[in-house]
Amino acid sequence: MSAIQSAEQIKELLERLHGRKIAGLQVLGINSLKSVSPMPETVTDQVVTASEIADRVVTIRTASHCIAFDLQRTGRLVWLDSAEPCLIVAGANRPSVRLLLADGSGLDLTEPAKTKRITVTLAAVPE
Numbered sequence: 001m002s003a004i005q006s007a008e009q010i011k012e013l014l015e016r017l018h019g020r021k022i023a024g025l026q027v028l029g030i031n032s033l034k035s036v037s038p039m040p041e042t043v044t045d046q047v048v049t050a051s052e053i054a055d056r057v058v059t060i061r062t063a064s065h066c067i068a069f070d071l072q073r074t075g076r077l078v079w080l081d082s083a084e085p086c087l088i089v090a091g092a093n094r095p096s097v098r099l100l101l102a103d104g105s106g107l108d109l110t111e112p113a114k115t116k117r118i119t120v121t122l123a124a125v126p127e
Contacts, residue, residue: 004073004074004076005076005077007053010053010058010077011053013079013107014051014053014060014077015051016079016105017048017060017099017101017107018050018051020047020048020101020102020103020105021045021046021048021102021103022043022044022045022046022047022062022099022101022102023044023045023100023101023102024041024044024085024099024100025040025041025043025044025067025097025098025099025100025120026040026085026086026098026099027040027097028086028094028095028096028097028098029096029097029116029118031116031119032096032097032116032118032119032120033119033120034119034120034121035121035122038065038122038123038124040120040122042065042122042124043062043065043067043122045102046062046063046065047062047063048060048061048062049061049062049063056070056071056072056073056075057069057070057071058071060099061125062125064124064125064127065122065123065124065125066122066123066125067120067121067122068120068121068122068123069097069119069120070118070119070121071109071118072111072117072118072119073117074111074112074113074117075096075110075111075118076109076110076111076112077107077108077109078107078108078109078110079105079106079107080105080106080108081105082104083098083100083101083104083105083106083107084100085100086098095108095110096110096111096116096118097109097118097120
């Protein structure tokens with residue numbers, strides 16, 4: 001099993017997101033999405049303006065939305081220089097969440113265990 005990522009390691013990955021446009025947010029863990037409004041599609045074409053990590057909760061902000069990922073104990077962020085939408089194939093190993101960026105890169109949120117515990121919560125930012 002790989003070591004748990006430190007907050008500093010996660011911050012380095014999050015800094016890569018700043019100023020980039022989101023092409024899509026795929027929540028692939030069956031129990032991962034903890035909000036139903038707004039839906040993940042609403043962050044498409046928005047630019048990441050800020051990010052932070054506190055107590056293994058990663059927060060990514062755009063001008064109109066806040067996306068919170070709770071990594072729980074063992075969740076990891078994995079940078080992808082080249083990211084395609086994840087296809088759902090029975091029995092295939094896949095991330096719990098994939099954030100696709102307009103420049104073709106992306107970020108996977110993964111877990112080593114079969115029990116997926118990473119959660120995603122989306123919220124609209126009041127105007």
